[in-house]
Amino acid sequence: MKLPHCQELITKVSKGVLYITLNRPHKKNAMNLALVNELISVVDCVKDKRSIRVIVIRGAENNFCSGGDISGMNFDGASETHDPMWLFNRTFGKMITLVNSAPQVVVTVLEGVVLGGGIGLACISDVAIADINTKFAMPETRLGIVPAQIAPFVVSRIGLMQTRRLTLLGESIYGEEAKALGFVHYVTQNQDELETQLKNVIVKIMLCAPEANALTKKLILQVGLVEHEQLLDEAASYFCNSLKNEGKEGTAAFLEKRSASWIN
Amino acid sequence: MKLPHCQELITKVSKGVLYITLNRPHKKNAMNLALVNELISVVDCVKDKRSIRVIVIRGAENNFCSGGDISGMNFDGASETHDPMWLFNRTFGKMITLVNSAPQVVVTVLEGVVLGGGIGLACISDVAIADINTKFAMPETRLGIVPAQIAPFVVSRIGLMQTRRLTLLGESIYGEEAKALGFVHYVTQNQDELETQLKNVIVKIMLCAPEANALTKKLILQVGLVEHEQLLDEAASYFCNSLKNEGKEGTAAFLEKRSASWIN
Amino acid sequence: MKLPHCQELITKVSKGVLYITLNRPHKKNAMNLALVNELISVVDCVKDKRSIRVIVIRGAENNFCSGGDISGMNFDGASETHDPMWLFNRTFGKMITLVNSAPQVVVTVLEGVVLGGGIGLACISDVAIADINTKFAMPETRLGIVPAQIAPFVVSRIGLMQTRRLTLLGESIYGEEAKALGFVHYVTQNQDELETQLKNVIVKIMLCAPEANALTKKLILQVGLVEHEQLLDEAASYFCNSLKNEGKEGTAAFLEKRSASWIN
Structure with a gap:
């Protein structure tokens, strides 16, 4: 299968599964605009290919994603449509919306940090597997920023009640609480268990x-x-x-x- | 009180409670069209009778319901409205919608298996009591079928997040997890506790x-x-x-x- | 800062926090119309004051609120708009709707009893802290009354599933279950822990x-x-x-x- 060429992602197809790895480990896989656009291209490319039945999304070097890459931000942009910062931000929401409705079963493997935009992606996965030590947070408001393209997906995932607390306090939570709150379906105790759980999930999807x-x-x-x-x-x-x-x-x-x- | 005559249900009225038993134990109470239509008739018949304050729904011989009876399915029907299979399927949703809005308090007693359409019914009960060993699953997609009239009620009950996993993996869960996910209100350890819990619930409803x-x-x-x-x-x-x-x-x-x- | 003069509330502003205490301890802080109108005035008064960053709402003498004050009710009113009882009831919903959308972070401190209208207020707080022994209930239907301005906020907070049970059975729950059901974010073991948790929450809000x-x-x-x-x-x-x-x-x-x- 021919997939779009990517700089910020590693992609692989094997036995009906498309594996996507966010590959900016020097920034804990913070998402820049290039990465977001590549994700859009890859997921869009397979949307009519029913031979791809699962999409697994994870991050390089045992971190899922530390959010949007603020080093690419221009703080003096206008807040109107077509302003570059407006488009930069809006593209995150476009990507998450697209992955949300992928006809394949989307599985996220959540290790290390899952921050800001990383939570957005986790929130639209059909199956989310987290390590017990994985850290989840939306620290945006502590930086003076609105988690604009993320918070609506968090409300849809875990409800308004806990979204209020997590966005307005910037608090961190970890694996077990992330499961209790409804971010993730499975929490594993270590890397081996995590990979085993991922395999089991794929086996079950293939029964359907x-x-x-x-x-x-x-x-x-x-x-x-x-x-x-x-x-x-x-x-x-x-x-x-x-x-x-x-x-x-x-x-x-x-x-x-x-x-x-x-x-x- | 005069209730419609039923072949697939056993009905009884006692002290303000209408007891309905799905009575096809040879099929673990799988619902055929006759059963679904009888449920509609019975629940509709009491909708203006405020002397009936509770409706208890359970299954014969310690199983709640194994879903729709696939032996009645015709696989070559067209997918248009008024096609017999379309109507067969749609009638399930009609029944669940009706029971959902019954003015009485609807209590489901969930023993044995609660599969497919059985989950649909459980999902619209005001109070659901399950045994710790009760099995819940939507195995439809493993059979190549869409849990069409069920899945929307599951989303309304437990949210999109866990519905994704349960429908797209066909996974089974049991009593305690069904409570944690928000399918049921009470989990009991054995048959005696189950009956006691049912009695207590009825007592509380009668206070209101x-x-x-x-x-x-x-x-x-x-x-x-x-x-x-x-x-x-x-x-x-x-x-x-x-x-x-x-x-x-x-x-x-x-x-x-x-x-x-x-x-x- | 000049706040409206209140008879039924105690208000205090300190370090960016507006503290509001429901102050009818002889009635476990049951809300009469005067109290409800004072809450509306106070919260409305600070809505454009960004120097107030947190609103803490609690009850005098270790009870949050026992609901609407039924001693003020006239049972023979008509059910039309502009009827005094209609307006009395509707004003509760107006108040809860207003506090829900306050631009500040609203924190409720839930001690003793949280009944009826008290639950309504708890349900729209951004952060809710409860003592482990705090009692939550909507006993209205046991009195023959509809929890009219409360139940919709309960559905928004904890979902339809548990709202069915709590409203139609009038059952009481306590701290830990209130957390499990999604009423509150934190449960503390005693008064000291409660005050410490409140302080910690305020510190975190001030980081944002x-x-x-x-x-x-x-x-x-x-x-x-x-x-x-x-x-x-x-x-x-x-x-x-x-x-x-x-x-x-x-x-x-x-x-x-x-x-x-x-x-x-």
Whole structure:
């Protein structure tokens, strides 16, 4: 598979999984505009490729991401649309929105620090795995800055209640609390466990039919945005579509006690 | 009280409680279209009967419900409205939507397996009690099918974050985790505790005034659907309505240190 | 600073913090209309004063608030707008809505009882600290009354799922469960710990820039109310505004390893 050439990311495809590594370890993988644009290109490039069933996002050298790279910021820009700083900031939100709706199952592997924009990415992953010592924080307001493209995704992930506290106090939390608050699904005790958990998650995803998963993800992302009865009407069409394609194979495999065709 | 005649359900009314048992134990109470339509009829039949204050839903022979009965599925149907499979699927959502807004307090007793459509029902109960060993899962995507009429109710119940994981991995969880994730309110250690918890819940519901409960439930179901100020305006009217009827009796009983008239 | 004169509240300003004490201890600080109107006046009075960065709300004599004062209720009022009881009730919702959107960080200190309207206030605080023995309940329906101006804020705080149970059963919960359900952020073991936690929270808030905090709070309160892309557009403007004012100072202070100007 031909992926866009990247400077700030390392990409690899193996057995239906696209692995993306944020690769600016000298800055704990702080995201500059180039990195953000590369993420957009790569995820967009595979959006119609159902042979890619999982996207794993992690950071180089055992840190996930320390946020936006403030060394690239120009503090005297205007606050209007098309101002370079406005666009710089807005592009983060564009990227997170795009990854949020990727038809693949998106898995984030959260080690070291997960700060600011790093939290934004974690918040839209379908499965998030964190080490017990991973640090999560939105320190923006301590720097006098609004976590503008991040906070809305945090509210969607963990609710307004804890977002108030974390954004307005700039407090740090760690693995177990991140799980309790609803940032992450799994917390592991060390690097070995982390890699094992990642493998197990991928195995489970591969048990699920790719088109059924893509339709299911599309459906659940619409809850609250599309009127209830209308959404259930659409959902019934998704059901029928899945039933006559993958569903026919899946239920046949189940009754015949064999693996379905999409399982390696 | 005259209830609709049922083939797939057992119904009983006792002391203000309507007990409904899903009764297809040979299929772990998988729901076919007949069962779904019977549930609709029974719940609809009591919707204006305020003498019924609680609806308890459980499954025969210590299983709640194993989902939709796939043996009734026709895999070659079209995905258009009025297609029989479309209607079959859509009727589940219709039933869950109806039970969700029943003016009575709906209690689910969750034993054995709670799969697919069973989770949908659990997700709209006002009080859910599960055994510690009860298994919850949405295995649909492993069969190549979209959990179409279920997933939206799961998002409303436990949020998008855990719904992503459970639908896209098909993972099973058990009693304690189901409580931590927000599926159920109470987890009990064995059958005796389960029945005791159910009795205690019913006792507490009976302390609350039936009309006040019905109005309160109507109110909280509208949050997010009706504009905030408008909802609070309506709520103030609910308040005044309750105050001059049950509220007069309830506060008098409180001041006179006696039981209110609605307490047996 | 000149604050409105109050009969039912004690107010004090010290080092950027406005302390408000509900002061009707003979009624466990039950709120009458006068108290509610005073709260509105005081919070409204400081809304453009960025020198006030924190509002701490607590109750006199180790109780937070026992709800609305039912001794002031007239049970025979009509349920129409402009009826005195309608207005009495609606004013609670007006007050809670106002405090919810205060640009300052609102901290509630929850001791003793937090009932009915007291829960409403707790539910809109940015940071809530409770003692382990603090009792939370919405007993309204046991009195035959709808928790009309409260329940919608409870749904927004802890979700529909637990709101169903708490409103329809009238059940009480205590500190640890209140934290697990998402009412409060911190639970302390005794009075000393409570005061220490309050001090620590204030210290952390003071590390954050006041305007960045106000903009961040404004932003997160709009999630779900403003369309996603439009909200991110606005957010990018907030970002640019913060960057060229407090952000310039904050990042300079960070790079120079000194305290920012807003830290005492």
